[in-house]
Amino acid sequence: MPVRTEVMRREESKPYALRRLYLYGIVSAVILVFVGGAAVGLAIMRDEVATRLAVTTQNLARTMDQSVEAMVDSIDITLQVSADEIGRRIATGEADRQEITEFIARQQVRLPYLDLLRATERGGYAIYGVGVPTPPVGIGDRPYFKKLRDDPAAGLVIAEPVIGRISQKWIWLMARRINGDGGSFAGVIYGAVFIEHIEKLFGLISMEPDSVIVLRDENLGLIARRLAGRTNPLEVGSRLISEPFQDLLRQKASEGTYDSGPSSPDGVRRTYSFRRNGKYGFTIFVGIPTEAAMAGWREQASAVVAFVTVLVFGALALLGVIRRAWLRREQDILELEASRKSLNEAQRIANIGQYNYSFLTDRWTSTKIMDEILGIDERYVKNMRNFTELIVEESREEAEKHLRGVIWHHKSFDLQYRILRKNDGEQRWIHCRGELEMDDGENPLALIGTVQDITEQKLTELALKESERRLRDLFSGVHCIALMADRLGNILFCNNYFLDLTGFSIDEVIGKNAFDNFVPDDDLDRMTKTFFDGISSGNMPPYYEGEILIRGGARRLIAWDITPLRDENGGIIGVANLGIDITDSRRADEQLRAALAAAEAASRAKSVFLATMSHEIRTPLSAVVGMSDLMLHDHLNPEQAGQVQTIRASTQSLLAVVDDILDLSKLDAGRIDIESEPFDLGLVLNDISLIFSAVAGERGLAFRVEIDDALARGLLGDAVRIRQVLLNLVSNAVKFTDRGEVLVKVGPGSGDQVVFEVCDTGIGIDDETKERLFEEFSQADSSIARRYGGTGLGLAICQRLVTLMGGRIAVDSRPGKGSRFHFTLTLPPADLPLPVEAAVGPALPPLDLLVAEDNPVNAAVLEAMLRRAGHRVTVVGNGQAAVEALAAHRFDVVLMDMRMPVMDGLAATRAIRRTQDGVDIPIIGVTANAFAEDQRRCLEAGMSGYLAKPVTIANLAAALSAVRQNKTP
Numbered sequence: 001m002p003v004r005t006e007v008m009r010r011e012e013s014k015p016y017a018l019r020r021l022y023l024y025g026i027v028s029a030v031i032l033v034f035v036g037g038a039a040v041g042l043a044i045m046r047d048e049v050a051t052r053l054a055v056t057t058q059n060l061a062r063t064m065d066q067s068v069e070a071m072v073d074s075i076d077i078t079l080q081v082s083a084d085e086i087g088r089r090i091a092t093g094e095a096d097r098q099e100i101t102e103f104i105a106r107q108q109v110r111l112p113y114l115d116l117l118r119a120t121e122r123g124g125y126a127i128y129g130v131g132v133p134t135p136p137v138g139i140g141d142r143p144y145f146k147k148l149r150d151d152p153a154a155g156l157v158i159a160e161p162v163i164g165r166i167s168q169k170w171i172w173l174m175a176r177r178i179n180g181d182g183g184s185f186a187g188v189i190y191g192a193v194f195i196e197h198i199e200k201l202f203g204l205i206s207m208e209p210d211s212v213i214v215l216r217d218e219n220l221g222l223i224a225r226r227l228a229g230r231t232n233p234l235e236v237g238s239r240l241i242s243e244p245f246q247d248l249l250r251q252k253a254s255e256g257t258y259d260s261g262p263s264s265p266d267g268v269r270r271t272y273s274f275r276r277n278g279k280y281g282f283t284i285f286v287g288i289p290t291e292a293a294m295a296g297w298r299e300q301a302s303a304v305v306a307f308v309t310v311l312v313f314g315a316l317a318l319l320g321v322i323r324r325a326w327l328r329r330e331q332d333i334l335e336l337e338a339s340r341k342s343l344n345e346a347q348r349i350a351n352i353g354q355y356n357y358s359f360l361t362d363r364w365t366s367t368k369i370m371d372e373i374l375g376i377d378e379r380y381v382k383n384m385r386n387f388t389e390l391i392v393e394e395s396r397e398e399a400e401k402h403l404r405g406v407i408w409h410h411k412s413f414d415l416q417y418r419i420l421r422k423n424d425g426e427q428r429w430i431h432c433r434g435e436l437e438m439d440d441g442e443n444p445l446a447l448i449g450t451v452q453d454i455t456e457q458k459l460t461e462l463a464l465k466e467s468e469r470r471l472r473d474l475f476s477g478v479h480c481i482a483l484m485a486d487r488l489g490n491i492l493f494c495n496n497y498f499l500d501l502t503g504f505s506i507d508e509v510i511g512k513n514a515f516d517n518f519v520p521d522d523d524l525d526r527m528t529k530t531f532f533d534g535i536s537s538g539n540m541p542p543y544y545e546g547e548i549l550i551r552g553g554a555r556r557l558i559a560w561d562i563t564p565l566r567d568e569n570g571g572i573i574g575v576a577n578l579g580i581d582i583t584d585s586r587r588a589d590e591q592l593r594a595a596l597a598a599a600e601a602a603s604r605a606k607s608v609f610l611a612t613m614s615h616e617i618r619t620p621l622s623a624v625v626g627m628s629d630l631m632l633h634d635h636l637n638p639e640q641a642g643q644v645q646t647i648r649a650s651t652q653s654l655l656a657v658v659d660d661i662l663d664l665s666k667l668d669a670g671r672i673d674i675e676s677e678p679f680d681l682g683l684v685l686n687d688i689s690l691i692f693s694a695v696a697g698e699r700g701l702a703f704r705v706e707i708d709d710a711l712a713r714g715l716l717g718d719a720v721r722i723r724q725v726l727l728n729l730v731s732n733a734v735k736f737t738d739r740g741e742v743l744v745k746v747g748p749g750s751g752d753q754v755v756f757e758v759c760d761t762g763i764g765i766d767d768e769t770k771e772r773l774f775e776e777f778s779q780a781d782s783s784i785a786r787r788y789g790g791t792g793l794g795l796a797i798c799q800r801l802v803t804l805m806g807g808r809i810a811v812d813s814r815p816g817k818g819s820r821f822h823f824t825l826t827l828p829p830a831d832l833p834l835p836v837e838a839a840v841g842p843a844l845p846p847l848d849l850l851v852a853e854d855n856p857v858n859a860a861v862l863e864a865m866l867r868r869a870g871h872r873v874t875v876v877g878n879g880q881a882a883v884e885a886l887a888a889h890r891f892d893v894v895l896m897d898m899r900m901p902v903m904d905g906l907a908a909t910r911a912i913r914r915t916q917d918g919v920d921i922p923i924i925g926v927t928a929n930a931f932a933e934d935q936r937r938c939l940e941a942g943m944s945g946y947l948a949k950p951v952t953i954a955n956l957a958a959a960l961s962a963v964r965q966n967k968t969p
Contacts, residue, residue: 035304042304046297050271053288054257057273060205060286061255064213065275066352066433066450072174072280073431075114075191076156077457078107079176083189086119086128091181098568100128108191110460113201116167116192119178120145122185126166134569137165139188148177148188158280161195161223161236170195170236172223195224195236202226210268210289218281245272254278259290278412355434357384357447366451373430373453375421392418392427407444410436416454429458481558481579484565487535487572489514489528501581503551518548520555535572540564545582557583672721674804678830679719681711681746681754687723688744692730699734702741710748712829721801722756722825725809728794729758729821737762740818752828759820765813773811774799798823844961846870847892852882852908853926854900858949862895862926865953877901879908886912891921893960896943898927898934906941913942922963926951 082104089095100119108117108130118129124140126132139145144159159173171192180186202213207228215223222238234240244258257273270287277283353370357363364382371377374390391399395417406413413434420427434449481501484493494509502509502518512518519527527546534540540562547555558579565574689705696703726744733742740761749755765773774795802809802823813819849871853859859875866873874891876882880903882896894912896905903911905925912918925938928949935946944963947955 039304042297042301045300046294049294049297053271053290054273057271057286057288058257060213061273061275061284063352063354064202064205064215064286065277065284068215068282068284069277069279070352070431070452071113071193072158072282074111074457075174075193076176078111078114078117079156079174079189079191081460082107082117082119083176083178086189087179087186090178090186096568097127101130101132101568104129104189110456111191113193113197114191115194115197116164116171116173116190118166119189120187122149122180122187124149124188131166133166139165144173144175144190145188148175149185152177152179152183152185156280158217158282160217160219160221164192167192167194172198198224199226203228208288208292210270210292212270212285212287214285214287216283216285220283223282242272245274248274260287353451355447355449355451357434359444359446370451373421373428373451374419375423375426377423380422390419390422392420394418406434406436406447410438410442410444412436413447413449428453429455481577481581483514483577483579484574485514485577486574489531492574498579501550501556502548520547520549523547531575534562534564538564538570538572540572540575555583556581557586672801672804674721675718676716677719678714678716678832680713680832681715681827682707682713684719684723684726685744685746688726688730691727692734692742696734696742699737700739701734701737703734703743704741705744706746708747711746711754714830714832715754715827716830717825717827718805721805725798725801725823726756726758728798732794733758733760733762733819733821736760737818749824752826753824754827755822755824757820757822759818761818764815764817765811765819766815770811770813774809844869844957844964846872847960848872848890849874850882850885850891850894851875852877852879852894852900852905853897854878855897858897862951862956865951865956868953869957879903879905879911882908883911886918886921887915890917893963894921894923895926895947896923898925898938906937909938909941909943924959924963 085103086095086100089100104117104119108114116129116131118126118132120126120128120139123138124142124145125136125138127136142159142162144157147157148154154177157175159175161170161172163169164171164173172195173190173192175188175190177185178187178189198215202215202224203226205213207213209228211228213226215225217223220239220241222234222236222240224236225234242260244260248256248258255273255275257271260268260270260272262269269290271290272285272287274283274285353367353373355364355366355370362383364384364387366374366382371380376382380386388396388400399415399417402415403413405411413432413436416429416431418427418429431452431454432449433451434447436444437446437448439445479497481498482493482495483491483498485491490511490513491509494506499506499509515524515528515531523546530541530544542562543560544562545557545559547557550556559582561578563576563578564572565576567573685705685707689703693703730742730744737760742761743757743759745757745759747755747757799809802825805825807823807825809821809823811819811821849866851859851862851866851873853862853875854877859877863873863875874885874889876885878900879896882894883903885891886894896909898905900908905927909923909925912921912923922944923942924945924947925935925941925943926947926949927934927938938946945959947959
């Protein structure tokens with residue numbers, strides 16, 4: 001029989017073996033199909049990543065090229081205007097050094113990115129401009145100076161980066177020749193930008209770490225290089241370039257994209273796009289690390305390989321890998337969108353709009369900045385005919401002729417002309433640039449370029465004249481003292497306001513010494529010292545206060561705004577003062593400060609009283625809550641558990657009353673700050689639902705939360721205070737409703753307003769009660785208070801919080817028909833931050849703990865809770881004993897009460913932190929004080945965390961876990 005049984009087993013095993021082979025074949029086929037599909041998909045995705053990376057660098061390079069060209073254009077215009085004006089003054093004999101310096105200063109201030117604007121005389125000494133030293137510095141040996149001196153037709157000369165002899169900083173310098181009488185060489189006007197400022201401008205572009213933006217000069221010498229995330233390894237002027245770019249140089253390419261390979265100057269492999277500027281010869285490079293761009297793809301490839309291994313043990317795992325692959329692809333799309341936003345931000349910073357015109361469809365698209373420049377909106381039909389109608393009539397023919405030339409001769413579009421904005425008809429000057437995109441047959445497909453509003457540059461001369469007119473009229477119309485004096489204090493000018501205020505005539509003021517005639521004797525030393533110290537040092541204080549004498553000997557307190565008047569060498573030759581009579585306002589301020597001090601003293605007394613009462617109430621309550629918490633963790637029968645729960649619930653009700661009173665006190669004292677941060681409205685409402693669904697269910701009520709789909713998920717506001725208001729309103733609705741339902745609704749209002757509603761089918765409110773419903777300590781009547789409890793503070797706090805948030809709260813109700821509480825807040829839409837997964841720490845091992853607590857009952861409760869959790873506990877009765885215990889023994893954590901005899905918890909913590917062994921030991925402050933400043937005092941004293949009484953087993957465990965992970969609970 002044993003032999004026959006073994007034979008039967010072998011015979012029976014053959015069908016199962018065939019089935020296993022069949023199954024293995026199916027699984028193998030599935031694996032091959034999925035592996036093949038995954039391999040193809042990864043290859044396609046890799047190509048897509050590479051393509052997106054190339055397009056991103058090309059777009060950034062084009063934008064940065066146009067931005068730098070626009071900057072150089074603006075500097076060149078300023079240099080031309082300045083050279084012409086200085087040359088004219090030299091030719092006509094009006095070359096006053098101070099006037100020319102002031103003229104140059106006015107030109108420089110119009111270009112915020114122009115750090116230096118100076119001019120030399122024919123020998124090369126810089127004598128004109130802000131900050132020119134004495135004696136002047138010579139630049140006659142500079143190559144750009146020699147070129148401009150020897151070549152009258154040189155035009156704009158852009159120098160290689162140099163260290164400025166005056167500024168002692170690396171600068172990128174542009175210069176033009178100044179012609180004197182008959183075209184003779186009269187000097188050089190030059191403007192410069194600090195290279196560190198160019199690098200900061202590049203740094204505004206948000207890019208991957210190790211991404212780089214490079215600006216090189218005509219000879220490929222390094223001007224500026226911004227390396228995201230770490231220090232730039234290359235020096236200014238370096239001509240070190242990668243081998244792939246050298247290959248493109250040999251092909252004489254003016255733009256292109258290449259992979260730097262391992263030959264990059266800093267060893268980082270990147271995908272670069274470059275553009276050589278045809279107008280000024282500089283070259284812009286934008287490089288993004290290939291490794292960073294391909295990191296997502298490599299992770300996907302690793303996931304697929306791991307998946308194939310796992311597939312041997314279960315084909316279903318393949319679905320997870322495919323899902324992760326698509327998630328990675330979505331992440332790449334999001335990163336591309338982030339790069340697009342960075343590009344838009346760069347255009348916004350440069351104030352440049354972008355367009356793309358299709359010759360095939362006669363339609364063009366544009367960025368928001370360009371739409372704002374043209375004054376158009378989404379209703380505007382973007383075709384060539386409508387665009388040409390925006391051009392002013394006298395410029396239209398020239399613009400159309402220029403465009404035809406661009407199309408026929410395949411040139412770049414570059415023209416300045418005037419337009420009439422569509423929305424308001426305002427005339428503006430624009431600078432339009434563009435490049436043709438051709439098909440294989442050399443036919444134009446599109447015109448892609450930028451538009452910049454240059455109205456301010458064109459109106460510079462008009463603005464200058466207007467500014468000068470306003471300066472002339474300044475002193476005639478101001479309603480304050482206007483006074484000018486020389487360097488000795490002799491009055492040269494005063495306005496009628498000063499004469500009316502002092503009661504003196506013009507003859508009694510002009511030529512008189514201000515200190516001898518108008519400054520009181522008891523303030524004379526201070527005033528003269530301030531004035532003459534400023535004259536001698538050249539650093540006059542911009543503002544000071546002092547009394548002056550008026551006719552009859554009375555005094556007036558004046559706030560002076562001082563502007564020093566300087567000669568051509570920068571020395572102070574006098575002052576121009578504007579003064580405001582603050583006598584009456586200062587007297588009112590002093591009275592207000594006295595009243596405020598009295599109010600603050602009363603408020604402090606109230607705060608001290610409330611803090612003391614809170615401490616005295618919370619201290620015994622801490623023992624009650626702690627003991628009930630311990631009892632609930634024991635094996636109680638249902639009746640005992642219910643009794644303990646009743647004790648705990650009653651204690652929580654008392655704590656709620658204390659918290660309401662404290663909240664009201666903070667509101668009265670103005671110590672509640674309203675935050676404005678992005679938050680998820682859905683999470684706030686979900687919290688409300690989680691808290692009250694079970695409570696409402698126990699009372700037999702339906703509980704619903706409705707949120708309008710039209711509302712944005714992310715809003716900007718104070719989520720904590722909104723949650724507090726909703727908790728109060730919903731708690732009341734559940735409390736005062738015996739049957740039916742409670743409904744929370746949130747929907748959009750006008751503009752950015754959001755409407756919150758809490759509706760119930762409860763007892764309702766009559767009209768008389770509604771009028772005082774939001775008053776402090778107010779309830780419908782005494783029977784309501786006896787039946788439902790409460791202090792009548794909740795709605796008063798709600799109204800105060802809603803008002804602080806800029807909203808309004810109201811109620812609609814009828815007795816027996818329920819109530820509808822509603823409030824409206826302005827909450828603009830906001831982008832939510834990416835969610836951060838909470839780190840779950842490991843379970844705490846048994847710890848050696850020190851408890852410093854002077855109250856024996858609370859000390860016993862803490863010790864029982866800690867020992868129940870498996871910890872070793874040592875209890876001391878004051879801060880001094882805690883310091884001594886730590887000196888004798890090393891503990892893992894200290895729980896320190898704040899108020900103790902001999903030495904309080906704050907002093908003990910400071911003493912511990914001063915010892916070598918106490919620097920890093922975690923210390924948790926345990927206190928019955930419930931104000932935010934108490935928590936701040938704990939942390940400032942050196943405590944690691946803060947635990948408010950009453951203490952529960954749960955929040956005690958959380959506090960210990962938090963400080964063990966170096967987090968504040």
